[in-house]
Amino acid sequence: MLRVGVDVGGTFTDIVLERTDSSGQQVVVHKVPSTPADQSEGVVRGIVEICGLAGVAPSQVDAVFHGTTVATNMVIERNGAEVGMLTTRGFRDILHMARHKRPHNFSLQFDVPWQSKPLVKRRNRLPITERLMPPTGAIEVPLALDEVKAAAELLAKRKLDAVIVAFLFSFLNDEHEQTAREILAAAMPDAYICTSSEVVNVMREYERFSTCAMNAYIGPKTALYLNRLEARLRQSGISADVRIMQSNGGISTVEKSSKLPVGLLLSGPAGGVIGGRWTGQASDTGNVITIDIGGTSADISVIQGGELRIKNPRDTEVAHLPVLVPMIDIDAIGAGGGSIAYLDPGGAFRVGPRSAGAVPGPACYGNGGTEPTVTDAQVVLGRLDPEQFLGGDLKLDRALAERAIKTHIADKLGLPVVEAALGILKIINNNMALAINANSVAKGIDPRNFTLMGFGGAGPLHANALADLISAKDVVAPLHPGITAAMGLLVTELKYEYTRSVLLALDKLGEAEFAAVNAQLEALMAEAAAQFDRDGIVADKRHFARIAECRYVGQGFELRAAMPDEPLTAANWRAVAKSFFAVHKQVYGHAFEDQSIEVVTLRVVATATVETLKLPDLPRGGRTNPDAALMYERETIFDDGHAVDTPRYQRAKLLADDVIVGPALIAQHNSTVLVPPGRKAVVLGHGDIRITRAPASPGAL
Template identity: 40%
Template sequence: MALEPKAPRLRVGIDIGGTFTDLCVLEEERGDFFHLKVPTTPKELARGVMESLEAFLREDHSPDEVAFLFHATTVATNAMLEQKGANTWLVITEGYTGVYETPELGEIRMGSYDYLSYPKPRLLVPQRKTIQVPERVDFRGHIVRPLDEAEARRRLSRLRDEGVEAVAVCLLFSFMNPEHERRVGEMVREMAPDAYIYLSCETLPQIREYPRLATTVASAYVGPVVSRYMRRLEEALVARGLSRPLYIMQSNGGCLTSGALRRIPVQMVESGPAAGVLAAAYFAGLARRERAISFDMGGTTAKAGIIEGSPRIVPRFQAGEWLLSTPSLDIVEIGSGGGSIARIDKSGMLKVGPESAGAEPGPACYPGGGSAPTVTDADLVLGWLNPDYFLGGKIRLDRVAAERAVAVEIARPLGLDVVAAASGIVKIVNSQMVEALRLVTVARGEDPRQYVLVAFGGAGPVHAAQLAEELKIPEVIVPPLPGVASAMGLLVSDLKRDYVRTRFADLEMIAAREIQALFETMEAESRDELVREGIAREKISYERSLDLRYSIQKYELTVPVGGGALAEGDKAAWRGRFDELHEQHYGTRASDQRVEIVNYRLTAKVTLPRPRVPELPFSGEEAGAALKGRRRAYFDGWLDCPVYAHERLGCGNRLAGPAIIEQVDSTIVIQPGHRARVDRHGNVIIEVLAPIAHGLLD
């Protein structure tokens, strides 16, 4: 199967959010975009995906025109957060049942300094579903105690009658010698032939027992759920005539075939948020901004990521209460979205989120919506949203219902009028989102004033300028289609697969040819896997890196390694780069200490052509032709606010706040005192602070 399509010319991206499922289609020859939103169907997510595709195909398009089909889904994330994963069992080395119950001290989340009172993550597999097998491999990979197959088989026989759906196998030091682990996997297959089996030596062949075990367990826990979802979706796609491979977004910001991801389903946990960061990086690049913060506020959550030319990648990430050791874009996610519910807690304080009205029943202002007030209801009460133009008029919002919900649940209990209560809801949710932006910048040692904010998601452009003002971020960039930006991010992604292998060595003592040989072995294994998934061998490129540390340290820093033939002289350059990174991260270097290699990392990549975005002709600074009316909007007081139609704005148009820009997929709110302009790509750039003072002139 060739990767490059011929006659087909459409690149399709579908992103499932908590409230809406977004579809974005790129016509590759002309650079035209088609987009739409349909309500997410929580009980059967694949149905919402197919409804979006059906709506597109009804627009006089054929399934044969589709060249690439990309998808971002919350299936794996939901399975973990809602504790609705598979009936999963764990097999470990005898005597090590405490590993899973005892996270490393380094695994404690930021802000939790008291280890004794730290609420440990819930176990996805309880002790009663844990089986110990007699065997032992040491840290060098030497077999200390041979596997007792007869006893192991007797203990594993429990799996026969337990309705087991998935089994995670994680034996001590199997990343150095997987012989025992693979044999145990074969025995598990005999006892539970229908179960999904995940071996740690395949899921994460990397040092450190707790992260390796926890990540393998998470993969097993979500694996059957993910596989069932992908099977149903692929069957529906084929029935509709869409026979192209389905590419799924991973947490690392690259897509991979559904077949490959069935073997590493944990990589899908941050699928949707990763696509949004890719979109932010793409549009920041079009605006010639190297350093950007992505801000994605949808119906259920708000996500923030960091971009420095390309999105920053971290070796592990937090999914709810669980830390997973798999590469991910650096993203912080909180439960603050348009559907976040406002309430009065037991102490009489106003709280917003993390509970969400979601797609069912939805905010109070939605047709058939709930009775609890949400952020969307507050935005409507303040006049920021047009009740007759939500989703381009497809959904009519009920302002009276929004006011009633805010009045009954918030205003009356607090002795406030409805507008003051709605304003309070917005201020609280904004403060929560500002904290998320601080976590991804200040907490990482970055100054947010040196970045621009790329705002998207259905609710992101409504709130972004206020957040930027709070953090003194000088500019906000709103892409042309902010409400479907995550789906657009899928269209600018590449195919990608990460590999890691632990092998200890002194950097000075090991020969460059030995390093070269291990990388070449990893590349050969990667090439075989990807070719089996239908990817042309000549399209695959590789990026190499090493995890290095000083000999007296426990944790590592990743240093890029060049491709091709490695020479002895390269090692000094890697050592120098490691010293620089260490000083950059920790303020010091230890030039007198020896440096060790811990992990070899390989990224296999297939770079896809970037879409060509049409440029708008310059149409002058006057934006009067786009003015569609005026309405009262609340900005710490009611103001008469001009309302503009986004589709009628042209390159060079300038607007002064307060102003509101309406479009089918979102609404942009320009605060009083701010200015906005439209660039040649259709981005709306809000100037929060004087651009000259911050060196951000075009």
């Protein structure tokens, strides 16, 4: 079996190859520059190159697992499709009004994105006479077919890329939406068409309409990208199955991802969190705060007890637009190796969120960049050796880094270049620490009981400083920090989620209501089973989790509660209530166990077990500062501003239980691990590194 994981970042594309056969196992990692104009170019080039490094032909690849930022970038850059919309008459402006709430109530300057940059322009939102009525979805006013046909002809004349159909209460009855879809498809055969009941079949018309609009906005280009990727792979002799990482931490097919690209909006960061959980399991660490620091952004998540956190539906948004799809709880900020340091118009010293990206990149890359970045600061301080970056594949120019910091920061503030470089790192580290606390402390997580796992190319350079700022108990640097997100792609599961809206008081269910709920769950599981049939997943590899999304009667938003595997009955419904109370207490700090609970949505999460990446155990070393791994010593400046002669160790030559006492740098192709003075690094069984405070020497004050 030969599998490849590919994760596309803003600066680099990371690739991992695993080959398992009768002769044993081989794991190879690689990095290539990203190609923002067309990510598929960098993806395919990276796969072909890593096959060469592994000594295999591209045609031998059996599966490609891919994490992509194509969908997310479209939303951020607002360069998606021109979308049309058919909606219930009287509700044309739902997408404009939203919830009548401003993200910042007292800011007169804040831009309201759903009004200033709408996913569907008002002139393309066409009202249609029809009306369904709750609670059954009964047809009150029949669909005006002549209006649908006229609207379809008008949208076709405008040559729109995509059209959505979003009618009121279609989550109860999708008959009108499906009829309108058929008429649109006949008039606009080349358009990307989707209905709200297909994309997100749940209540709340604004969020449902917005999610459907988002799906259509990113749909045409995402489908084009995925099809182009498959075509490039075929042209390169790679006929492997392609699987795409989703926002919920599962993988999906190209066909499913093209139809529902809204599920890919956190595709890139999700792989890193999955890889972080897998590394935590390998290092016997269940409580982990992950921070994936690449060239452009830092992605933060919390893994508690080995479990991923899924965002509450009220928080699932992208670029301030609600997206009602399950997402791993990840916060992203503009902080990475390429983050640019500058003085704002008021003279304040700032770093990020603007990034030098892959092109031109930091000044030290020598590709024309002149503004100072975090990477330039690391070079000036001696924490990145110019000849060791990417294993020597990319030579850095320290003089260019010093010139950029001196010109743009040091001279303007009257500081030495070294102090300016330290200032860049101090600012970016504090920005990241505030974001980590917002994702942990603000949500009831005490970082003192958690390991901070820093990965991405820049993660292990910042991890110790961040651990000090948030008071984490220790630090773990994965075996291949710069490739962790790509490795996460090889340890995730095939995953689909299916929903049905219901509005039922849990403690007032009778036999008829129990029968209706169980029938809905069976229908959802049948949908999942049909998808697995299309994917060729055998029965014993399939797993189904049943979830009731509940709230107190009158509460605004719901939380996920686990349901029994067997049918819901009067004898076991209290297990659902107990699960809801526990989740509510964890999220809000309290639970009212005497109050009535309402089930809002039934959800089935269908997963399929796939082959998972396995790393071999390292031979045991047990050495301290082993000479066999030592490369050389070089002056390095740490946070106290003092220059120290610091040894460099080659990570590939470290063995299990080896100990490196700081100060030290541990170099490898895809990252550099910084071990500051007063710390010690211990190599774990698979090659991950745990960094803790070194015990004080006897007699030390």
